[in-house]
Amino acid sequence: MHIQNNTVKKDCHQPIIAVNNISFSYEQKPVMQNVSFTVKERDFIGLIGSNGAGKTTLLRILVGLLKPQSGQVELFGEPIQKFKQWEKIGYVPQKNNLNPLFPATVKEVVLSGLGKATKRTAYNQEKCHDALLAMDIVDLANKKIGELSGGQQQRVFLARALINNPALLILDEPTVGIDAETQQSFFHMIKHMHQHHQMTFLMVSHDMDMIRSYLGDEPVSQAGKIKFYIRHSHDTQNCVAEDLAHSLQNLRLRMDREKEV
Numbered sequence: 001m002h003i004q005n006n007t008v009k010k011d012c013h014q015p016i017i018a019v020n021n022i023s024f025s026y027e028q029k030p031v032m033q034n035v036s037f038t039v040k041e042r043d044f045i046g047l048i049g050s051n052g053a054g055k056t057t058l059l060r061i062l063v064g065l066l067k068p069q070s071g072q073v074e075l076f077g078e079p080i081q082k083f084k085q086w087e088k089i090g091y092v093p094q095k096n097n098l099n100p101l102f103p104a105t106v107k108e109v110v111l112s113g114l115g116k117a118t119k120r121t122a123y124n125q126e127k128c129h130d131a132l133l134a135m136d137i138v139d140l141a142n143k144k145i146g147e148l149s150g151g152q153q154q155r156v157f158l159a160r161a162l163i164n165n166p167a168l169l170i171l172d173e174p175t176v177g178i179d180a181e182t183q184q185s186f187f188h189m190i191k192h193m194h195q196h197h198q199m200t201f202l203m204v205s206h207d208m209d210m211i212r213s214y215l216g217d218e219p220v221s222q223a224g225k226i227k228f229y230i231r232h233s234h235d236t237q238n239c240v241a242e243d244l245a246h247s248l249q250n251l252r253l254r255m256d257r258e259k260e261v
Ligand SMILES: Nc1ncnc2c1ncn2[C@@H]1O[C@H](COP(=O)(O)OP(=O)(O)OP(=O)(O)O)[C@@H](O)[C@H]1O
Pocket: 026, 029, 031, 049, 050, 051, 052, 053, 054, 055, 056, 057, 058
């Protein structure tokens, strides 16, 4: 009889986004052709590219808002057409075209990030408070969102994306319109989440200083006009060591399985 080894650590290098050969055009205007890349669990990926390079288009494809004319996208190992676990993904778009008369309060907008589970339980209220605290907007909790400045609204949408504790956070120029001090604390927070909370990030940014300081000077790859800067959550040495451990464990398991046959 084979005894399942439950002590085997889950491989932390699983692809959670796999893009294979996608091409996209707006009517007759091609934006990307044959783009392929993989995002692995606990990567932090910075997407850099000039205006119009297709960064926002790419993110919109990844969250299912646009459909590529060819190629495949897989999320958490499933074809995007079948993928249903959207609560695993937090997405903050570049612009929220908010109607100033939109009646919801900041708290309600942040709670709506929980999707169906927006009931006012003490637990959800606490999660909401934590997200508001993280973005330093506790004092705005009961204000109408339409009455806030652009930068304040952006913080609210970031808090909304964080409340679900997503496995993957997709951010499209998240700090545009936010003052320098809040930008600093925001980057500090996402770096911390990346290193200690096992969160994976895909972030479009024009902030080369932030990208370089955290993800290094050179892009790891390029697709069309979009450059990918990448850092895994543990440093390379540990990563290699873990890789080795994983592959040896997998080898052991495979050998055990072969013995059974
Ligand atoms: N809805 C649309 N209809 C037609 N063309 C579009 C549409 N949205 C974007 N485009 C065009 O597609 C190209 C890529 O746009 P996209 O917004 O993806 O670029 P980007 O890299 O995010 O740019 P930026 O850095 O300015 O945000 C641009 O040339 C843009 O004009």
